[in-house]
Amino acid sequence: MTDTPALLQRRFALAEHMRAIYFVTVEESIKPEDMLRPDFWRHVASQLKPYDLIEVAVDSCEWRMELLVCDVWHCGVRAVELSRFDMTGQEEEDQxxxxxxxxxxxxxxxxxxxxxxxxxxxxxxxxxxxxxxxxxxxxxxxxxxxxxx
Known part of the structure; x- marks a missing residue:
């Protein structure tokens, strides 16, 4: 028998037990780059933990992005951008x-x-x-x- 690695049971869990997914809507004045500033999250930092996912949408529907929380402290959050979708020009012609x-x-x-x-x-x-x-x-x-x- 070889010593090939195998996943231990204690490291296997439902994703919703290990991290949370949040949905955030921001005003049109907020830019995607603002989401990456640690102090942007100061009012909700206490609710987040590493590996949480944050889906962000802007009211104007111009863009949408997904963030991964990497670090949290009492007045800030370090998050990295996983994806961003520019939705300008994607809307159908409105009545x-x-x-x-x-x-x-x-x-x-x-x-x-x-x-x-x-x-x-x-x-x-x-x-x-x-x-x-x-x-x-x-x-x-x-x-x-x-x-x-």
């Missing part, structure tokens, strides 16, 4: 009214929204489904329609 109003998914916090495309202002937010957002879009279009045309 719009004229050239100024569109229905867009703006992340799990704002959900479906009616957005003014000229300046990116969200006019209606937190709509549960795309159909509800389209109804809101139609209602806003009717409100904005010139009278007498």
């Amino acid at each position: 719009s009214v004229g050239d100024d109003l569109r229905v867009k998914w703006r992340g799990p916090v704002n959900k479906w929204c009616v957005v003014r495309t000229s300046d990116g202002v969200i006019l209606r937010a937190g709509l549960e489904t795309k159909n509800v957002a389209l109804e809101n879009l139609s209602a806003l279009a009717i409100e904005r329609a010139p009278i007498g045309n």
Whole structure:
């Protein structure tokens, strides 16, 4: 018999028992590089431990990334980027009214929204489904329609 290495039972476990997976949404002003700054995580550092995974999504749906926690201390976290996906240009053409109003998914916090495309202002937010957002879009279009045309 040879002495080939073999995995010991005590080193074999369900992943969810050994590490946590977190989902984070950040505002549009946050950049992917900010995620790698240890002090960015200062308010949640006490909840994290090495090998935890963090999925990060931005409200604008421009990018998404996955991080691995490597080290944690009382006011910081060192995380490394495992992957990043640039989602700009990936969205399907949204239904719009004229050239100024569109229905867009703006992340799990704002959900479906009616957005003014000229300046990116969200006019209606937190709509549960795309159909509800389209109804809101139609209602806003009717409100904005010139009278007498």
